[in-house]
């Protein structure tokens with residue numbers, strides 16, 4: 001098996017080479033390359049750390065809660081610092097928005113008017129850290145408006161304005177998946193070469209799949225439509241109502257299955273007593289990036305009522321319900337009026 005893997009890498013296309021020869025992106029290739037060179041470094045640092053996290057004691061909680069009221073894991077904070085360090089050199093990225101920071105972080109050195117903002121969740125699915133489960137890093141890039149100063153109105157614009165979106169998956173192998181608006185490409189980290197090598201190019205998500213992913217234990221809190229949708233896809237009347245459930249608790253890892261094999265990930269809104277349904281996942285650095293990947297691959301991402309990429313945020317940590325994956329399954333969910 002080693003020989004086979006080695007053979008495949010022998011004439012492999014590195015991420016850098018692939019980007020330098022990329023055509024049709026909305027962002028100039030020189031800027032794309034500069035930004036992705038940083039993301040690649042981040043991916044390698046996190047992949048290396050996760051492989052050794054059990055040894056280095058990075059597991060466990062810090063005792064703090066983040067802006068979302070969730071307990072912070074040591075790895076979340078460390079992963080955030082990896083981004084802060086990587087972009088310290090400024091241009092072309094001069095602003096960072098992170099799940100782990102209340103407010104945007106702006107660099108002031110080497111930051112001319114034509115700069116970019118990176119939005120990210122450094123360690124996605126962090127409840128998996130203590131059990132050696134799959135984890136992810138999700139990111140998106142938007143252009144900053146000239147003369148933006150420290151305001152963020154130009155970043156709150158809908159996800160259709162994202163220039164780059166992607167995620168890194170830390171599973172048995174580390175993979176980097178990204179789009180710059182010209183298709184979705186997947187790279188696998190060859191740890192001995194220290195290079196991300198092209199694995200699949202211009203990936204298309206199957207229009208239909210036979211798997212769904214959801215935290216089903218929450219079903220009692222969903223709208224009736226979402227419960228009916230679940231009942232339908234588990235009713236086993238025929239092939240089209242006989243789905244399998246696969247859920248690992250890391251959005252990027254669950255989504256990855258659907259990108260490759262088709263199916264649907266859902267995190268329906270949960271209805272608080274007497275209130276309206278609220279989503280859990282964050283728009284700016286979880287839902288919008290993966291929706292851009294989904295759409296670029298021919299799939300879809302919606303709140304159940306609205307296309308994710310058309311939502312303008314009112315705040316950087318805003319949450320929404322999500323139904324994302326194969327076009328057919330997402331349309332099926334919508335037909336059940338899942339969010340009322």
Ligand code: F6P
Nearest residue numbers: 124125126215249250251252281
């Ligand atoms: O960031 C939110 C997240 O950790 C996702 O990665 C994951 O899909 C989801 O929450 C898991 O939520 P739950 O613990 O409710 O299943």
